[in-house]
Amino acid sequence: MRHLAGFCRRLLKGRPVVNLLELEIQDPVAWCERNITLDYGQFDRNNHPLMVEPMRAAAKIRGGTVGLLGSVQHIKTLTAQLLHLYKAQTSPCRAAHYDLTKEAIAEFSDDKFTPLIDNTTAITRLIPEQGYRRGKFYTGMPYGFIRLLSARILANRNSKTLKFISMDESWAYEEGEGWIEQVHDRQASYPWSWSMFLPSSGQTEGSELDVLWKKSTQKIWHIKCDCCGEEIPYVWSLPTKDGQIPRGGMRWGDDESIRNDDGTINKERLTDSIYYECQKCHGKMPWSAGRVAKRNIDGRYVQQNKDGDPKIDFYNYNAIAHFPWPDLVMLWKDASAERQRGSLTGIENFIRKRLAEPWDEKKYVSTDKVPEACGGYKRGDSWPDAKFLFCTVDVQQDHYYWRIRAWGMIDGKLQTRGIDWGKALSTGEIKDVCDKWNIPQGGLDREVGCRVFLDGNYNTAQVRRICAENGWMMLRGDEKKQFRHKDGLYRMYSPIQYVDAWEGTGAGNQLFVGQFWFSKLEAKNALALIRSIRDPEPAWTYEDDAGPVYEKQINAWARIVRQRKTDGSEFYDWINRSPHDDHLADCEFMQVVCASMAGLVGVTNQDNTDKSKY
Numbered sequence: 357m358r359h360l361a362g363f364c365r366r367l368l369k370g371r372p373v374v375n376l377l378e379l380e381i382q383d384p385v386a387w388c389e390r391n392i393t394l395d396y397g398q399f400d401r402n403n404h405p406l407m408v409e410p411m412r413a414a415a416k417i418r419g420g421t422v423g424l425l426g427s428v429q430h431i432k433t434l435t436a437q438l439l440h441l442y443k444a445q446t447s448p449c450r451a452a453h454y455d456l457t458k459e460a461i462a463e464f465s466d467d468k469f470t471p472l473i474d475n476t477t478a479i480t481r482l483i484p485e486q487g488y489r490r491g492k493f494y495t496g497m498p499y500g501f502i503r504l505l506s507a508r509i510l511a512n513r514n515s516k517t518l519k520f521i522s523m524d525e526s527w528a529y530e531e532g533e534g535w536i537e538q539v540h541d542r543q544a545s546y547p548w549s550w551s552m553f554l555p556s557s558g559q560t561e562g563s564e565l566d567v568l569w570k571k572s573t574q575k576i577w578h579i580k581c582d583c584c585g586e587e588i589p590y591v592w593s594l595p596t597k598d599g600q601i602p603r604g605g606m607r608w609g610d611d612e613s614i615r616n617d618d619g620t621i622n623k624e625r626l627t628d629s630i631y632y633e634c635q636k637c638h639g640k641m642p643w644s645a646g647r648v649a650k651r652n653i654d655g656r657y658v659q660q661n662k663d664g665d666p667k668i669d670f671y672n673y674n675a676i677a678h679f680p681w682p683d684l685v686m687l688w689k690d691a692s693a694e695r696q697r698g699s700l701t702g703i704e705n706f707i708r709k710r711l712a713e714p715w716d717e718k719k720y721v722s723t724d725k726v727p728e729a730c731g732g733y734k735r736g737d738s739w740p741d742a743k744f745l746f747c748t749v750d751v752q753q754d755h756y757y758w759r760i761r762a763w764g765m766i767d768g769k770l771q772t773r774g775i776d777w778g779k780a781l782s783t784g785e786i787k788d789v790c791d792k793w794n795i796p797q798g799g800l801d802r803e804v805g806c807r808v809f810l811d812g813n814y815n816t817a818q819v820r821r822i823c824a825e826n827g828w829m830m831l832r833g834d835e836k837k838q839f840r841h842k843d844g845l846y847r848m849y850s851p852i853q854y855v856d857a858w859e860g861t862g863a864g865n866q867l868f869v870g871q872f873w874f875s876k877l878e879a880k881n882a883l884a885l886i887r888s889i890r891d892p893e894p895a896w897t898y899e900d901d902a903g904p905v906y907e908k909q910i911n912a913w914a915r916i917v918r919q920r921k922t923d924g925s926e927f928y929d930w931i932n933r934s935p936h937d938d939h940l941a942d943c944e945f946m947q948v949v950c951a952s953m954a955g956l957v958g959v960t961n962q963d964n965t966d967k968s969k970y
């Protein structure tokens with residue numbers, strides 16, 4: 357209440373006191389404290405310090421957009437709901453709240469919005485008795501309504517006029533770039549009085565939401581340092597400057613001091629070691645839920661973009677301001693371990709959903725020429741740490757390129773070495789070299805197993821028969837992004853298919869061969885990522901004497917950044933710099949697919965087209 361009093365006093369300077377009640381009604385935060393009950397009881401602004409400024413801004417703005425980019429499972433969706441209820445009473449209008457899908461918005465209605473309305477007398481008494489005034493996706497008052505809509509449904513994006521719109525998790529609308537603008541077009545009848553509220557996790561760098569963020573006021577949550585009292589934003593770590601990471605950010609004990617003897621993390625020791633290092637005075641700010649809450653009470657949003665458009669007023673906070681720090685560090689460690697295995701999904705989730713920062717894949721995968729990765733060993737040297745040896749074969753009209761590569765995990769980190777490669781004129785040569793390295797060639801025989809894979813996209817029928825005769829399997833590259841498996845997970849390769857080696861030949865005998873499809877794009881991306889890992893030594897290496905032919909072929913494909921014509925946002929693509937001389941690159945892509953099958957690389961890629969909020 358102290359804050360409210362101060363707020364009113366500032367507003368009331370020189371005005372008659374009789375206006376106090378009127379002003380208090382107009383302040384959405386005071387309105388919530390009078391009318392809203394949450395699970396902990398009557399709404400209390402001291403429980404939601406991160407919410408106060410964005411809510412006031414969104415309630416007040418006319419002809420503009422307020423954004424709230426913050427971590428998940430917090431106040432963003434609640435802020436949108438409270439804004440709708442506040443407006444329903446104080447200035448009812450044609451309003452809508454969007455989520456990505458019909459399912460998501462139905463769940464939102466059942467779990468959140470309907471119970472909240474039922475629990476708010478100030479709103480229920482506004483709704484006339486007629487049954488049609490309230491449904492799962494519609495609440496009608498005299499002079500206004502609130503619709504719940506799905507951004508993915510075209511008719512929901514472009515039908516009748518709306519004055520106030522909120523769009524939940526609008527970072528995920530990127531499959532339909534331009535949707536925010538399309539939905540905003542529904543407000544054209546209110547040229548000066550429309551308003552929009554965009555609560556979201558971290559956006560994709562270069563996306564529609566990111567363009568708005570860049571133009572915006574960029575108000576970032578600041579707290580006062582325990583030591584020097586300066587206002588600082590919480591940062592996970594500062595960006596590298598002159599090759600050095602500046603001091604400041606989240607700090608915790610080194611690996612040795614926080615691990616148990618069996619290598620697992622000792623949460624208690626981790627918790628004791630955690631502190632925040634002030635980026636200004638380098639003082640230590642210890643963690644406890646109470647301290648974090650106390651710092652927030654004195655916190656405020658500070659505008660970072662001096663030239664920001666006041667009609668695009670954006671607020672940003674991250675999980676450090678409200679989520680237990682030890683749990684955050686655990687999440688970060690898991691994500692980093694996943695990255696060491698060649699998958700960026702965990703890091704992406706952490707950046708977007710915890711730090712609420714723009715996600716830019718480029719920062720995590722190098723796009724320039726891959727540095728030499730000679731491993732300090734020779735062709736034909738064996739590697740005792742190898743867990744798997746695979747032989748992959750690229751098939752040409754009258755010859756083959758084969759590659760044998762060893763894969764292993766050392767201290768939980770992926771390591772892979774080239775063993776040997778060659779050009780063969782007969783399948784017998786390949787068989788001999790696989791026998792030499794004891795690589796299983798049992799075809800579909802599960803007891804023996806099979807780690808020899810031929811590219812079956814060229815001369816498929818013949819490759820099938822070669823596989824059948826030698827106990828090998830077939831890989832087929834495809835344009836698809838990922839393949840769904842029975843366990844519901846998406847992988848870069850398909851479930852196994854059994855194909856008849858003599859199909860179409862009229863021969864009476866049947867012999868089945870195992871065939872897998874794989875995503876060419878995913879395999880290329882995964883190889884690029886593995887080749888970029890330095891920890892500090894490269895995870896992916898080849899023989900010192902692999903030679904110029906090998907080096908030229910494996911670098912035939914170059915990863916480049918392209919721009920979308922529609923909105924200028926960037927995406928990755930691949931170009932082949934020597935299309936007739938890339939056979940060993942194909943062999944290395946297939947090696948990554950094999951490592952993925954063995955569970956060493958990017959094992960649990962989620963389908964990123966589905967929005968997962970938590």
Ligand SMILES: [Zn+2]
Pocket residue numbers: 581582583584585586634635636637638639
């Ligand atoms: Zn300080």
